[in-house]
Amino acid sequence: MSFRLRLSLLFVATLVAVQIFTALLIYGVARRAFIAEGERQLSAGASAVVRQLDDISTRVADNVQVLALDYALRAAIAQHDQSTVLSALRNHGRRIGAERMLLIGLDGAIRSDTSNAVAEGQKFPFPDLADAALDRPAAAVVAMDGKAYWMIVVPVYAPEPIALIAAGIPVDNSLLARLQQLSALPNTIELITDVGAGRWTDVARGNESVELASALTAAGHSLPLQPTLVRADGREYVALAKRLRESQQSAPVALVLGYSIDDALQPYRSVALAWASLVALGLAAGLIGAMLIARSVAHPIETLAATVHRVESGDYTAPSPVRAGGEIGQLAAAFTNMTHAIAEREEHIRHQALHDAVTGLPNRQAAEAAIREAITGVAGANGALLMVGLARLPEIIQTMGHSICDRVMHDAGARLRQFAGRGLVARATDGQFSVWLDGTGKADAIAMAFRILDALGVPYQESDLSIDTAPAIGIALCPQHGSEASALLRRSEVALIAALDSADPVAVYDPTTDPHRPERLTLMTDLREALDRNELRLHYQPKLNLADLHIDSVEALVRWNHPQRGSVPPETFIALAEKTGNIRRLTRWVLASSIAQAQEWAARGHLVRVAVNLSARDLDDAELPRRIGDLLSLHGVSPRSIVLELTESAVMGEPELAVQVLKRLADLGIDLAIDDFGVGQSSFAYLRRLPVREIKIDRLFTQRLGEDAGDRTLVRSIVELGHRLGYRVTAEGVETRAAIEYLRDIGCDHAQGFYIARALAADAVERLFTRSEWDVTRAGANI
Amino acid sequence: MMRTIQFGMAMLLALTLPAEAGELIVTLEDGHGGAASDAVVSLYEDGDAEPVPQRASMVRIIDQRAETFIPYVEIFRPGDQVVFRNSDRTRHHVYSFAAAKSFEFVIAPGDSSPPVTLDRVGEISVGCNIHDQMITHLYVSDAPWVARSDVDGRADFTGLPAGTYQVEVWHPQLRPGRPAPRQTIVVNDAPAHVTFSLPLLSDPRQTGDRSRY
Numbered sequence: 001m002s003f004r005l006r007l008s009l010l011f012v013a014t015l016v017a018v019q020i021f022t023a024l025l026i027y028g029v030a031r032r033a034f035i036a037e038g039e040r041q042l043s044a045g046a047s048a049v050v051r052q053l054d055d056i057s058t059r060v061a062d063n064v065q066v067l068a069l070d071y072a073l074r075a076a077i078a079q080h081d082q083s084t085v086l087s088a089l090r091n092h093g094r095r096i097g098a099e100r101m102l103l104i105g106l107d108g109a110i111r112s113d114t115s116n117a118v119a120e121g122q123k124f125p126f127p128d129l130a131d132a133a134l135d136r137p138a139a140a141v142v143a144m145d146g147k148a149y150w151m152i153v154v155p156v157y158a159p160e161p162i163a164l165i166a167a168g169i170p171v172d173n174s175l176l177a178r179l180q181q182l183s184a185l186p187n188t189i190e191l192i193t194d195v196g197a198g199r200w201t202d203v204a205r206g207n208e209s210v211e212l213a214s215a216l217t218a219a220g221h222s223l224p225l226q227p228t229l230v231r232a233d234g235r236e237y238v239a240l241a242k243r244l245r246e247s248q249q250s251a252p253v254a255l256v257l258g259y260s261i262d263d264a265l266q267p268y269r270s271v272a273l274a275w276a277s278l279v280a281l282g283l284a285a286g287l288i289g290a291m292l293i294a295r296s297v298a299h300p301i302e303t304l305a306a307t308v309h310r311v312e313s314g315d316y317t318a319p320s321p322v323r324a325g326g327e328i329g330q331l332a333a334a335f336t337n338m339t340h341a342i343a344e345r346e347e348h349i350r351h352q353a354l355h356d357a358v359t360g361l362p363n364r365q366a367a368e369a370a371i372r373e374a375i376t377g378v379a380g381a382n383g384a385l386l387m388v389g390l391a392r393l394p395e396i397i398q399t400m401g402h403s404i405c406d407r408v409m410h411d412a413g414a415r416l417r418q419f420a421g422r423g424l425v426a427r428a429t430d431g432q433f434s435v436w437l438d439g440t441g442k443a444d445a446i447a448m449a450f451r452i453l454d455a456l457g458v459p460y461q462e463s464d465l466s467i468d469t470a471p472a473i474g475i476a477l478c479p480q481h482g483s484e485a486s487a488l489l490r491r492s493e494v495a496l497i498a499a500l501d502s503a504d505p506v507a508v509y510d511p512t513t514d515p516h517r518p519e520r521l522t523l524m525t526d527l528r529e530a531l532d533r534n535e536l537r538l539h540y541q542p543k544l545n546l547a548d549l550h551i552d553s554v555e556a557l558v559r560w561n562h563p564q565r566g567s568v569p570p571e572t573f574i575a576l577a578e579k580t581g582n583i584r585r586l587t588r589w590v591l592a593s594s595i596a597q598a599q600e601w602a603a604r605g606h607l608v609r610v611a612v613n614l615s616a617r618d619l620d621d622a623e624l625p626r627r628i629g630d631l632l633s634l635h636g637v638s639p640r641s642i643v644l645e646l647t648e649s650a651v652m653g654e655p656e657l658a659v660q661v662l663k664r665l666a667d668l669g670i671d672l673a674i675d676d677f678g679v680g681q682s683s684f685a686y687l688r689r690l691p692v693r694e695i696k697i698d699r700l701f702t703q704r705l706g707e708d709a710g711d712r713t714l715v716r717s718i719v720e721l722g723h724r725l726g727y728r729v730t731a732e733g734v735e736t737r738a739a740i741e742y743l744r745d746i747g748c749d750h751a752q753g754f755y756i757a758r759a760l761a762a763d764a765v766e767r768l769f770t771r772s773e774w775d776v777t778r779a780g781a782n783i
Numbered sequence: 784m785m786r787t788i789q790f791g792m793a794m795l796l797a798l799t800l801p802a803e804a805g806e807l808i809v810t811l812e813d814g815h816g817g818a819a820s821d822a823v824v825s826l827y828e829d830g831d832a833e834p835v836p837q838r839a840s841m842v843r844i845i846d847q848r849a850e851t852f853i854p855y856v857e858i859f860r861p862g863d864q865v866v867f868r869n870s871d872r873t874r875h876h877v878y879s880f881a882a883a884k885s886f887e888f889v890i891a892p893g894d895s896s897p898p899v900t901l902d903r904v905g906e907i908s909v910g911c912n913i914h915d916q917m918i919t920h921l922y923v924s925d926a927p928w929v930a931r932s933d934v935d936g937r938a939d940f941t942g943l944p945a946g947t948y949q950v951e952v953w954h955p956q957l958r959p960g961r962p963a964p965r966q967t968i969v970v971n972d973a974p975a976h977v978t979f980s981l982p983l984l985s986d987p988r989q990t991g992d993r994s995r996y
Contacts, residue, residue, distance in 0.1 A: 069915060162959075
């Protein structure tokens with residue numbers, strides 16, 4: 001239910017409830033008041049009516065009395081002239097409106113009756129009236145034959161009482177109606193008589209009277225001598241009865257007055273109607289007013305709510321103005337301000353997210369997004385991405401600090417923007433800018449690159465500083481080098497690195513020289529999995545002892561037969577492992593496998609030394625000596641059975657830690673060999689500091705021993721010097737019989753190479769161990 | 784013993800002469816503590832009564848003065864005559880419908896009616912047709928002793944021979960149609976007392992308007 005509807009309903013319900021309550025209250029109070037008023041009116045009215053009836057009966061009695069004094073009538077009575085008496089009685093009865101006149105003897109017997117209803121000599125039915133008449137004229141209301149009469153009895157004096165005259169004057173509806181008029185009461189008036197067994201019946205009624213008698217009988221009421229509430233004809237009356245002067249011989253006769261509550265309320269009906277109309281009118285007005293008020297409250301709130309939803313979905317357009325005063329208006333104003341503030345902040349955050357603070361240029365994300373927008377989904381889209389790098393930037397940072405660097409970058413960015421024309425300039429990384437040239441081919445890109453180089457080539461000037469930034473530019477072309485923004489960025493960086501390394505400051509991406517192709521990453525993942533699944537294999541290349549022509553040692557070389565790619569060259573994945581930090585795991589695996597193999601051979605009586613290659617990274621590992629010691633003791637292999645081979649370059653980096661590690665390895669009793677001796681920067685002077693027991697002459701010197709005298713002299717010198725310094729000397733890459741013969745001649749200790757055998761699986765190489773006769777005249781025939 | 788006493792004289796004799804026989808004092812009350820005057824008390828002796836000697840007939844005048852018959856009640860012996868005399872300055876229309884004697888005279892002021900002989904025993908009510916409150920009663924009686932109560936409601940009888948007597952009372956305002964009040968009394972040397980309480984109707988002479996109630 002809406003706020004508006006609820007508010008309106010509350011108003012209306014309250015109004016209706018109050019009105020209904022008021023109406024009930026007023027009706028109840030009015031009804032009680034009218035009952036009280038009815039009782040008061042009835043009490044007063046009944047007394048008045050009875051008094052009036054008495055007055056009338058007195059007047060009638062006077063009339064009768066006057067008639068009774070008529071001389072002729074008296075004479076006729078005294079002289080028992082019956083027919084004269086009867087006619088005189090009829091005549092006088094008409095004068096006074098009597099329906100029936102009787103002449104009664106002093107003994108109570110009827111002597112004449114105008115109605116002829118009673119036989120002569122019968123007793124007068126109301127002797128108490130006759131008796132009282134001698135004292136004074138007697139009058140009473142009596143019921144006779146279902147009618148009510150005033151029965152008035154007066155004596156006939158002649159001059160002493162000689163008879164009585166009774167006059168029966170009907171008390172009928174018209175009389176009651178006249179009384180009603182005279183009393184001016186809006187009452188129901190009724191004359192009732194008891195017909196026995198507590199049942200009352202009416203004998204005369206006034207105007208607009210209802211059957212109060214039957215209502216009283218039906219309700220089982222006794223005669224209501226006190227005001228009583230009675231229902232008759234479905235309406236409510238206050239009824240009050242008055243006993244009239246009556247004869248003891250007659251059935252009880254009573255006057256009943258009814259006061260209609262409904263009639264009393266009648267004048268107020270129109271008031272009630274008017275009031276109800278007012279209520280309805282007020283209700284309608286209230287409803288409309290409530291709707292309007294609710295609207296004035298709810299409409300702005302609904303508008304605000306709609307605006308909030310818009311803001312929630314990121315629409316910060318100014319909310320529709322809410323025209324409202326007071327708190328709602330303030331709220332609307334505050335809300336509008338808040339929306340503006342949020343919009344500004346979001347704009348600021350967006351700018352920060354997409355722009356570089358130092359140069360004010362778009363950042364890499366922004367550039368990527370812009371390039372993506374330019375090329376994605378556009379058929380035939382092409383363009384060139386220029387990656388501008390400053391070669392001397394690391395040097396600048398190291399020598400002059402970051403603030404100068406920032407100023408240099410800011411300056412460079414400003415120049416780029418100036419010269420890049422319509423190209424989109426962005427700061428791709430800390431030291432690189434990218435320039436996207438939409439719709440530009442290779443030639444134009446290169447031309448633009450040189451223009452940029454010219455612009456950046458002018459040294460950066462600041463007070464007494466003049467800094468040459470040595471810019472270089474790599475170019476990646478769309479779609480030749482990629483149709484994705486991220487690929488273009490990456491490849492232009494590759495091209496930039498190539499440019500920085502070469503003399504030519506502008507380089508276009510060359511896929512063939514890209515060492516950063518993505519499959520390398522997957523290869524690394526595969527290598528880790530291969531290690532876990534033990535998919536790698538060790539092959540062993542035998543070393544021939546030139547003194548006794550026996551195989552007494554081997555070099556363990558790792559081999560990887562990739563499930564999908566087939567055989568992966570060791571130099572590929574080892575170099576990768578070194579760069580990605582996986583070389584230590586690889587070394588550990590090689591060590592464990594080699595030592596296990598050495599133990600296996602030893603168990604079969606082959607005391608062969610196994611040489612394992614260590615990487616420079618391995619020497620950073622202070623744990624390495626302990627781990628090798630653990631492996632040796634685990635397999636029960638003598639340290640003498642292991643030789644660790646190191647390249648010259650490995651021992652040149654981080655010498656202190658490496659020297660420490662090497663010394664601890666030597667302390668374990670393990671011999672160390674220097675691999676590829678002669679090509680690096682190592683020297684015997686340097687080697688003297690290391691616990692090295694063996695040097696391996698690089699294949700560069702041994703491959704052409706047969707024909708190159710210089711090499712022969714060099715190798716001979718190395719062997720002699722090595723021996724003098726106490727090193728064993730092994731020659732690698734021996735591939736010809738001439739080489740091996742020469743090496744025997746000069747006393748080289750071991751020879752290794754294809755001429756003897758290439759690297760073989762463990763079981764294959766094992767078969768060579770027992771071979772004692774090596775035909776040094778046949779190359780490659782030893783396998 | 785002188786037993787033929789003229790009733791008019793009897794009262795006088797009773798006061799002036801020593802009683803040679805018994806005395807009866809009849810007291811009449813009106814039932815409201817007042818005296819009932821103008822009652823006619825008749826005495827009848829039980830047993831063989833000596834006949835009462837007849838006195839000579841006489842004429843009695845009923846005067847009409849200030850629209851009033853005077854007296855209100857008059858006792859007659861059969862044979863007596865009555866004459867109505869108008870002493871007022873208005874006419875009077877005197878009438879009677881009584882069974883004992885009915886008559887009708889219109890008497891001019893200062894005139895008198897001719898004498899009317901009342902020869903039958905009975906009560907004769909006389910009224911005036913012009914003035915309703917004018918009424919007088921002529922009581923014609925042949926009882927041995929008869930007397931009218933005075934303003935104190937007393938009627939005394941003296942010189943009565945000892946014996947048992949029936950005392951009967953009549954009054955104009957007694958309720959009509961009822962038996963006359965009657966008592967039996969023994970009279971000897973000592974004076975006898977009889978009291979009647981009479982339920983009287985209102986005095987028709989007093990009420991100028993008879994319809995008042």
